[in-house]
Amino acid sequence: MNPPSPLNLLNQLARIIEEKKRAQEQPICAYLYDLDALRRHVEEVTRLLPPSCRLFYAMKANSDAEILKTVSEHVHGLEVASLGEVIKARAASERIPVIFGGPGKTDAEIRGAIEQQVALLHVESLHELKRVEHIAASMNRIVSILLRINLSGPFPQATLAMAGTPTQFGIDEPLVGEAIQLALSCPHISLEGFHLHSLSNQLDWRSHLELLAYYFDKVDGWSEQYGINVSTINVGGGIGVNYADIHSQFAWNDFADGLSRLISERNKEGTSMLFECGRFLTAACGYYAAEVIDIKKNHGKHFVIVRGGTHHFRLPVSWQHNHPFAVIPLDTWKYPFERKGTTDSDVTIVGQLCTPKDVFARDVLVDRIRISDVVLFLYAGAYGWAISHHDFLSHPHPERIYLESTPVLT
Secondary structure (H helix, E strand, O other): OOOHHHHHHHHHHHHHHHHHHHHOOOOOOEEEEHHHHHHHHHHHHHHHHHOOEEEEEEEHHHOOOOOOOOOHOOOEEEEEEEEHHHHHHHHHHHHHHHHEHHHOOHHHHHHHEEEEEEOOEEEOOHHHHHHHHHHHHOOOOOOOEEEEOOOOOOOOOOOOOOOOOOOOOOOHHHHHHHHHHHHHHHHOOEEEEEEEOOOEEEEOHHHHHEEEOOOOOOHHHHHHHOOOOEEEEOOOOOOOOOOOOOOOOOHHHHHHHHHHHHHHHHOOOOOOEEEEOHHHHHHHHEEEEEEEEEEEEEEEEEEEEOOOOOOOOHHHHHHOOOOOOOEEEOOOOOOOOOOOEEEOOOOOEEEOOOOOOOOEEEEEEEEEEEOEEEEEEEOOOOHHHHHHHOOOOOOOOEEEEOOOOOOOEO
16 A cells, blocks of 8 residues: 555646636635545554554644644554644644654653653653653653664665764663663653654665664663563654655555564564654645746746745755646636746746745656646645745745545635
8 A cells, every 4th residue: 555646636636726716816825635535544554554553643744733633533643742742732632642752852841741641751862861750750740751762773775864873863872771770760750662763754665674673673682681671662753755756655565564574573562663654644645736927937947936935835945856746737817918838848846935945846847837827746745834934035824725525725
């Protein structure tokens, strides 16, 4: 099973965009979310996991209330990285398990997490571990934790590395013994296991299984060396999305089958294994629609300027890739002069911002594109609006359209 293909919905989206164009004067700029496809995808991903595994949605990918409400019905819990996200998670579901990670937690966040009955705190440093004990003692509470370890590696190749290289994440592996001993000495801390998220945007399921086998080796070694019982291993997220070839995605079916075999071979049926997937769950359900407001040629290059920009959808410039898109042709034209366009040309699609970095895709061949057509960016359901600098230049925010049996506008 791969994530649902956004191309399957193009005709329906084109009709919605055409209706909006007829009904409004302003250029179209909107996020569209297919909640039905999201629901089916998340349900299937969760169902295929082995019984000892639990899927948490990493809500940093998209914390939109409608997305959270839909996802929370089918995952085992939500993963957060701030007290603000804890509050959003609780708004989506008062009882859903929440786990809290990320470097640099404040005292207020630690206290708030305890008050909000967060299931697990992922502790990122020895200093943070001492602060958790101090705050838990002041509240007379026992806090369940995982120690996040920055493993030395080496690891399989992936787009982003959070471990095996100098980063702000986790406790340096040479300090793992000291961290374990400190945690065991704290009367208000219950050490449940380890958090080992090391790579992100992994596209190869076999490499990801190799990574999990490496994690098991590490945890087994620590368990034996320090005489601890590990009930939980958080293997993080890291399941990627292939933006360069949307027809070739992470093979979750094969991964789940291989994971079942790996768990059996390593006798890990009694260990709870947590996954924190974000992008893989929500990316395919989202679209960013931006109307073409100008086409020009500078220094031999065609530039297509759309209503909106990377202040709405920052992912392409953040990851430095050409984002996949489709052109929705519209026949409406309100001006008395010629409608400009280009055919069989390499174009660079940009937004309205006053910076040359406001680029969605560079030198991409299109059959035809005209002013007032709409560029529909695919796989825009994760790390789009959630990571963007919304108010730069004070442009209007995009509309949101949620697609179920009937589109809902907000």
